[in-house]
Amino acid sequence: MNQKSHSVLLLGVLIVSISGCRSSTEQYKRLTQAGIAYSDSVENLISFAGDTQINSTSEKILVLCKPPVKPLAVETCTSSYDTLSQDDASYLDALDLLSRQTHLLRRYFTVLGTLASFGDTTTVQTAKDDADNIAESLNTLGTEIKANHLVKKGLLGDVTQLLVSNSVRGALGEELRFRKSTLTQVLNYQEILIKILGDGIRADLLFIRSAQENRLKDQLIVEPNEEFNSDDWIKKRQEILSFTQQNKEFDEASAREMELRTAFKEIVGGNIDREKINRVITEINSSPVLLPRQNADK
Secondary structure (H helix, E strand, O other): OOHHHHHHHHHHHHHHHOOOOOOOHHHHHHHHHHHHHHHHHHHHHHHHHHHHHHHHHHHHHHHHOOOOOOHHHHHHHHHHHHHHHHHHHHHHHHHHHHHHHHHHHHHHHHHHHHHHOOOOHHHHHHHHHHHHHHHHHHHHHHHHHHHOHHHHHHOOOOOOOOOOOOOOOHHHHHHHHHOHHHHHHHHHHHHHHHHHHHHHHHHHHHHHHHHHHHHHHHHHHOOOOOOOOHHHHHHHHHHHHOHHHHHHHHHHHHHOHHHHHHHHHHHHOOOOOHHHHHHHHHHHHOOOOOOOOOOOOO
C-alpha cells in the first residue's frame, strides 16, 4: 500500500467505522493500532529515505571526484562535495519535520481511539485535553512545514476541507468537526512530503544502482588486480541488482493510489460496510516494511 495514502485512509476509517461500531471496543483498538501502524510505517520510510539520499549523494561525489583526485580538480571536487552535503542537510531537515509531525499524529490516533471508546467523563475530558495539546503542537509545526522549500514546491493551491459524516456522534464527532481544518492541513502536508520522498527514493535507487554497476565494470575492465575475488564480485552484483525490487514495490503502490482515494471518499461518505473496513485495516497492517539496505560496497 502506498505510504503517502495511509494517513488519509486511516482517518477515514476512524471517522466512519467507529461511529457504526459503538459496542465493539475491540474494533476501536484495531483502529488505533492501525493508526499507530501507519505512523510506524512512515517513520520507517523516513529512515529509509534518509539513508538512500545520503548513499546517492556519496555516489555522486565519487563520480565527480574519482580517486585519486588530480591537483587541478581539487577545488572543483571540494566545491561539489560542499554543495551536495548542503543538499543532504536540507533534505534531512525536511525529514525531521515529517518525523515530528508523524509522531504527533501517532499520539492523535491514540486519542481518537480513547474518544471512540465512550469512556467515563474523566477519561473523555483527559482525551480532549490531550487532543488540544497535540493540535496546538501540530499547528505550530505546520508553520515550519509550510515554510519548507520542499513543501512549497508541492502546494497546489486551495485544499478541500475534510468532511465528517453526520453519523459520527458524541465526543469523537465533536473532536473531528472542531479539528477538521487542522487535520486537513496535517494530511495535506504528509501527502506532499511523502510523495516527494517516494519520488526521490525511486530516482536515488536508480542512480545508486547505475553508479555501483559502473564500479563493478571498472573492477573487471579498468582496475584488474591480484586481489580480485570472483565470489565477492558476484555477491556485490546480486546486492546491487536487488535495488530494482525496491522500485517495483513503489510502482505497485502507485498503481493502487486511485483505489485508495476512491475508498477514502466512500468511507467519509458513510457508504462503506464493515467487511470492507476490516479489509482496509488488514491491508494497512500487512503492508511491507521498508528496511534500508546496506551499501553494496560495504
